[in-house]
Amino acid sequence: MASPALISDTDQWKALQAHVGAIHKTHLRDLMTDADRCKAMTAEFEGVYLDYSRQQATTETIDKLFKLAEAAKLKEKIDKMFKGEKINTTENRSVLHVALRAPRDAVINSDGVNVVPEVWAVKDKIKQFSETFRSGSWVGATGKPLTNVVSVGIGGSFLGPLFVHTALQTDPEAAEAAKGRQLRFLANVDPVDVARSIKDLDPATTLVVVVSKTFTTAETMLNARTIKEWIVSSLGPQAVSKHMIAVSTNLKLVKEFGIDPNNAFAFWDWVGGRYSVCSAVGVLPLSLQYGFPIVQKFLEGASSIDNHVHTSSFEKNIPVLLGLLSVWNVSFLGYPARAILPYCQALEKLAPHIQQLSMESNGKGVSIDGVRLPFEAGEIDFGEPGTNGQHSFYQLIHQGRVIPCDFIGVIKSQQPVYLKGETVSNHDELMSNFFAQPDALAYGKTPEQLHSEKVPENLIPHKTFQGNRPSLSFLLSSLSAYEIGQLLSIYEHRIAVQGFIWGINSFDQWGVELGKSLASTVRKQLHASRMEGKPVEGFNPSSASLLTRFLAVKPSTPYDTTVLPKV
Numbered sequence: 001m002a003s004p005a006l007i008s009d010t011d012q013w014k015a016l017q018a019h020v021g022a023i024h025k026t027h028l029r030d031l032m033t034d035a036d037r038c039k040a041m042t043a044e045f046e047g048v049y050l051d052y053s054r055q056q057a058t059t060e061t062i063d064k065l066f067k068l069a070e071a072a073k074l075k076e077k078i079d080k081m082f083k084g085e086k087i088n089t090t091e092n093r094s095v096l097h098v099a100l101r102a103p104r105d106a107v108i109n110s111d112g113v114n115v116v117p118e119v120w121a122v123k124d125k126i127k128q129f130s131e132t133f134r135s136g137s138w139v140g141a142t143g144k145p146l147t148n149v150v151s152v153g154i155g156g157s158f159l160g161p162l163f164v165h166t167a168l169q170t171d172p173e174a175a176e177a178a179k180g181r182q183l184r185f186l187a188n189v190d191p192v193d194v195a196r197s198i199k200d201l202d203p204a205t206t207l208v209v210v211v212s213k214t215f216t217t218a219e220t221m222l223n224a225r226t227i228k229e230w231i232v233s234s235l236g237p238q239a240v241s242k243h244m245i246a247v248s249t250n251l252k253l254v255k256e257f258g259i260d261p262n263n264a265f266a267f268w269d270w271v272g273g274r275y276s277v278c279s280a281v282g283v284l285p286l287s288l289q290y291g292f293p294i295v296q297k298f299l300e301g302a303s304s305i306d307n308h309v310h311t312s313s314f315e316k317n318i319p320v321l322l323g324l325l326s327v328w329n330v331s332f333l334g335y336p337a338r339a340i341l342p343y344c345q346a347l348e349k350l351a352p353h354i355q356q357l358s359m360e361s362n363g364k365g366v367s368i369d370g371v372r373l374p375f376e377a378g379e380i381d382f383g384e385p386g387t388n389g390q391h392s393f394y395q396l397i398h399q400g401r402v403i404p405c406d407f408i409g410v411i412k413s414q415q416p417v418y419l420k421g422e423t424v425s426n427h428d429e430l431m432s433n434f435f436a437q438p439d440a441l442a443y444g445k446t447p448e449q450l451h452s453e454k455v456p457e458n459l460i461p462h463k464t465f466q467g468n469r470p471s472l473s474f475l476l477s478s479l480s481a482y483e484i485g486q487l488l489s490i491y492e493h494r495i496a497v498q499g500f501i502w503g504i505n506s507f508d509q510w511g512v513e514l515g516k517s518l519a520s521t522v523r524k525q526l527h528a529s530r531m532e533g534k535p536v537e538g539f540n541p542s543s544a545s546l547l548t549r550f551l552a553v554k555p556s557t558p559y560d561t562t563v564l565p566k567v
């Protein structure tokens, strides 16, 4: 019999739907008393420890999820990805970000060609370039060595590298390697972001890396032209070859922009933008800042998880378990959001990166075969480091809506601090919260407990916590480049697993196109109105009056002269 078009038509999906009633009769307060269950609901790989016992699930749920994985042909789909099959069918592309961190002797084919040597050729070029740059042998137009890097790019050409940079900044080894250097990012086309990114920088000591897979993204290209002007107006047009380099799959456009092709670093269409941090997109700016050896450790961490996801049985497979549990929470328990809560300030840019990774990958309305989904796929990701989040949105998580949480803790802080005489070290203070919050969510507090504490009657409803709120806890042994790579790869694979189960294409992003083309219509109108005084035409009444109001105020930057930020 032909396999059903949608996963929701399978018996395994229906068995999970039928199982929801039984789970609704349980409470985590009771489930957590079962020591065998708690032990069974853990997994460990190379120092990454996952405890998912605080999920609204029993071992029976997990068995049923494994059966769903079988029905979705999860193992086959993961294998196909690793084999370079064109699983991104709407763009006819392989999905091979795993090749970016594979060892030199690995063989991974796309279109019958082993891509690993090409990957390493670019990495070798980055290594050599970054060594020349960091040694001071690469000098700018005025003969000075360059110590500042501004990476210009948006979306996947920004968020992943920003996440890794932020996480490395306080790692002692990486911090030592980055002494005296600055790495900044320019993503938003808002001129305020231009101003911020170059504030107090001297073009004579700055290298600009233009990062764009397509080299056509409107925001990035305008920012690149703006920063080019900043360099040229200060150092002259010949400075571009020494002060601007690029990362792209479109080397033709890089050349047309005026960047020396020798200073361009390639990647390939089989690397999705949001999966590209391990390509030159991340490896180049990070190597300029921290040196290639540290970035190589990050790649090795990511590769270790690639191996793990590809070869481990599902029972021990951290990304597979995570992906299945997310499907359970979203599609069966009906919890549409996920909070990413690292108890580690170095991971403050993890949630913004995962937002793109997850929501651009799995925010789809049709199956990979184009059939409208009768269920919601994807989830709403957000997060903040603890304990900051506790003083912000946790109220809603404790007593308002049910939001499954990822708690991420690190055993050994990057920055140990202890004040003699204090009860605990600063990191232990942080981690006290990391351990307490999941239990507060799971157990809650009953009216009976409040009565026994003599809480006034009128406050009992306000102080009651229903509990039974799901979370999972990760403990990482430490947070160096290697573990940062592991964490990245865990989330990348988890999100792909979710997409494989839902039967969607997690590797295209057609949903971003409509807004882009409408912006181009508006851009034409703004130009015509500003330059030729043309009236606003062809828009709905709402947009027309908004645009008219906007255009009525004379801009502070007249269109007949170049103006750069002044701060």
Ligand SMILES: O=P(O)(O)OC[C@H]1O[C@](O)(CO)[C@@H](O)[C@@H]1O
Pocket (backbone or CB within 6 Å): 153, 154, 155, 156, 157, 211, 212, 213, 214, 215, 216, 217, 220, 273, 274, 360, 509, 512
């Ligand atoms: O690297 P590019 O081609 O400039 O694209 C930037 C981003 O734009 C998108 O295409 C849409 O947001 C992302 O997928 C991508 O990461």
